Amino acid sequence: MRIVLVGPPGAGKGTQAHVLAKTLSIPHISTGDLFRANISQGTPLGLEAKAYMDAGRLVPDEVTIGMAKDRMLQPDAENGFLLDGFPRNLGQAKALDEILAEQGIVLDGVLDLEVPEDEVVKRIAGRRLCRNDGSHVFHVVYNPPKVDDVCDECGGELYQRSDDTEEAVRVRLEEYHSKTEPIIGYYADQGLLVTISALGKVGEVTERAIGALEQKKTA
Numbered sequence: 001m002r003i004v005l006v007g008p009p010g011a012g013k014g015t016q017a018h019v020l021a022k023t024l025s026i027p028h029i030s031t032g033d034l035f036r037a038n039i040s041q042g043t044p045l046g047l048e049a050k051a052y053m054d055a056g057r058l059v060p061d062e063v064t065i066g067m068a069k070d071r072m073l074q075p076d077a078e079n080g081f082l083l084d085g086f087p088r089n090l091g092q093a094k095a096l097d098e099i100l101a102e103q104g105i106v107l108d109g110v111l112d113l114e115v116p117e118d119e120v121v122k123r124i125a126g127r128r129l130c131r132n133d134g135s136h137v138f139h140v141v142y143n144p145p146k147v148d149d150v151c152d153e154c155g156g157e158l159y160q161r162s163d164d165t166e167e168a169v170r171v172r173l174e175e176y177h178s179k180t181e182p183i184i185g186y187y188a189d190q191g192l193l194v195t196i197s198a199l200g201k202v203g204e205v206t207e208r209a210i211g212a213l214e215q216k217k218t219a
């Protein structure tokens, strides 16, 4: 399956993507994780992305599209992938269409995770990520690790993202409304959109997501 996940920051895209990718046996491709890996390795791409990310702004398309394309063309993504955080504006959505057309492949669905804004703010404030793997995501109240600041999955150290500050979150939400939300209509027009509520426990949302994607497949 080839799926795109959309939703505001804090909707739980990373958390759901991690579980969904495992369940569907497809790689989880997160542009946010790719940027964070570049930052921690000190690459030129990471250096360029960091200032935008810390401010809550989108990294420019020239940088983002090439990075996403390279990852999508890796052998493990040949039979499917779950895109998380890409595309994030109409230019990227059109670039993705071109990449897919070049490969002679199509998307199976676009899963939109809906969540009210006050919930987003609460989720982001308590979010903790694993240094070893950014898709190991915890929350101090909603999904606490068994041992404080230690990842249940791999024992890695948990940390708070530098763009999870109140100011950066406000900018990220503005960026989401002005730049990312238009792609929801774009995909609805293509008959690809599946919208679910992202409220409730992680497992409940996963079940809802799998149910909705299966319905889409048979529709």
Ligand code: ADP
Binding pocket: 008, 009, 010, 013, 031, 032, 033, 035, 052, 053, 054, 056, 057, 058, 059, 060, 064, 084, 085, 086, 087, 088, 092, 163, 172
């Ligand atoms: P969230 O969905 O919680 O905002 P992500 O990890 O997906 O978190 O993204 C974090 C930051 O990485 C974004 O605020 C942005 O600066 C950058 N980023 C990630 N994906 C993209 C993209 N497709 N285009 C531009 N910037 C991106």
